[in-house]
Amino acid sequence: EVQLVQSGAEVKKPGESLKISCKGSGYSFSSRWIGWVRQTPGKGLEWMGFIYLVDSDTRYSPSFQGQVTISADKSISTAYLQWSSLKASDTAIYYCARGYYYMDVWGNGTTVTVSS
């Protein structure tokens, strides 16, 4: 079965750093693009960026460029999304998903809560 399994929920304080993960299985993980999508009640779904596991080519949405870092370790079929200094406005559910023009396999989501 093709699946993406994400790391568990996180509760952080403003200013803290965080790295969440997305592990793929059931397909050739390194041959595809993996993207990240943010979901908030107020703004729906937002595409953040993605990474091509073959050569680590990374693309960011202009809205998230400089705000997050997308990386991957293809040896363990895992992609990452990280923040160096969280803000309250980063509170959201984050999904990883496979694909370039469309996203055909989605992770289970990671809830990130940032609160003092």
Add this chain to the structure above:
Amino acid sequence: QSALTQPASVAGSPGQSITISCTGTSSDVGGYNYVSWYQQHPGKAPKLMIYDVSNRPSGVSNRFSGSKSGNTASLTISGLQAEDEADYYCSSYTSNNRVFGTGTKVTVL
């Protein structure tokens, strides 16, 4: 990049057909045949329903169909069923970016 515009809600009775619109610009929806649609039930991850404007992934019911005219894409659900009640989002490729729609809540009366 502004979100694509969808109606906030659409309702229909079981067995009826409904259509959800997704309006963008010539830089996204109108410029490429890379429109996709996602279904999301409460507390669940989105699920791909339509890709490349009108293609259905394996396992998706043929009651779901997609089309596009100019800068507006559409998702039609025919033979509406209770299980179709969910949120639906469109998405489009745009140069070096992706954009989602504002989302539509489908209610089965």
